[in-house]
Amino acid sequence: MPELPEVETTRRGIAPHVEQRRVTALEVRQPRLRWPVPDQLPQWVVGDRVISIERRAKYLLFKFARGTLIVHLGMSGSLRILPCGASIGKHDHVDMQLDSGQLMRLTDPRRFGAVLWQENGTLHPLLASLGPEPLSEAFDAEYLQRCCRGRRTAIKALIMNADVVVGVGNIYANEALHNAGIDPRRAAGRISAARLERLVAAIKRVLAAAIEQGGTTLRDFVGGDGKPGYFKQELHVYGRAGEPCHQCGEILSEVKLGQRSTVFCRQCQR
Template sequence: MPELPEVETTRRGIAPHIEQRRVKALRVRQPKLRWPVPAQLPQWIEGDCIQSVERRAKYLLLRFSRGTLILHLGMSGSLRIQPCNTEPGKHDHVDLELDSGQLLRLTDPRRFGAVLWQENGTVHPLLASLGPEPLDEAFDAAYLQRCCKGRRTAIKALIMNAEIVVGVGNIYANEALFRAGIDPRRAAGRIAAARLEKLVAAIKSVLAAAIEQGGTTLKDFVGGDGKPGYFKQALDVYGRGGEPCHQCGEPLSEIRLGQRSTVFCRQCQR
């Protein structure tokens, strides 16, 4: 599933092509995505300009004069900029045709993505309870310490909870915990403040590095320009169970934690 760096990479890739562009037509070939595409969507956005392209957690927000188009890439979705005369493929479900002669195309083989609408002055339920962005100043050691206080929840599960902090998906949780030297199974409430400060710094540095390298391509992800992400080459633990630790050389352990693959070093992470 595309995580925060992949979604941010997509945002940066498509924004220069679609901001301040008028939508000439919206074509929905398959309205049955994770949630139904609103039937009234064409009348809400056709003829209007895309004022800005923003990101909140793993959602892309296309701002219009009367509301916001919310896009989610699901498990295997991608957004591409293509000429308007490009023939659609089997899994090309939604097109925004622009006055530039280009279109923004949503491709989603598994149909777990979403195309939704938020009226101005309202907050969509999917966005209402989200925690702070991990790269914002609001996400700091003091905040994380408050969230962890008294909790028995494994620290990996806690930092993957979008109500605590958004966008720290499985890949980046594994990597940040390794950089911080923290065992992913450790109870959140039993981690010292100094170690939580190191974890916050690790989350920020891992996500920033992944964004700069275009995200992580493991199977399906490509950015808005159709190119894969290259952070996979920089992974220390994720997907490397049984291989030597980059720090101590001992084999990395791989377990299931919260139904997610979790890789860590028993020597380096405490």
């Protein structure tokens, strides 16, 4: 599943081609995605200009004068920029044609993505309960301490909860907890303030590094497959169960937490 850095890289990749362009047509070939694509969507966006593209958690927000087009890539979705008239594949579900002669295409083999609409002055239910962005000032040690207080939930599950903080997916939760030296199984309410401060810094550091490394993939959004993939960074724990820890040489352990693979070092993470 695309995680926050992949979605942010997608935003940066398509923004120069879409922002300030007028929509000349919207073709919905498959309206049955995770939620139905609104029937009225073409009449809401055709003829209007895309003011900007923003990101909230893993949602891409295309701002128009009368509202916001919300796009989620689901498990396997991608966006790419192609010339109008480009051949259509089996899983190419939505095309937004632009006055530049290009189009933005949503491809989603598993159809777990979404294309939705939010009128100005309203907040879509999917966005209403989201926690702060992990790279924002609102996500700090004091905030995380409040969220952890009295909680028996494993710290990894808590930081992956979008009501607490958005966008810390499985890969980056594994990496940040190793970076901070915290056992992912430890109860959130039993972690000291100083260690939570290290965890906040680690989350910000790991995500910022992944986004920065995503810059090298931007060319793939024009004429390519539109998929940034997982960045070619050195992952210290994720996907390395049974291999030695880069830090101490201890063999990395793997457990299931919330049905997600969790890899950690029993020596470095307490």
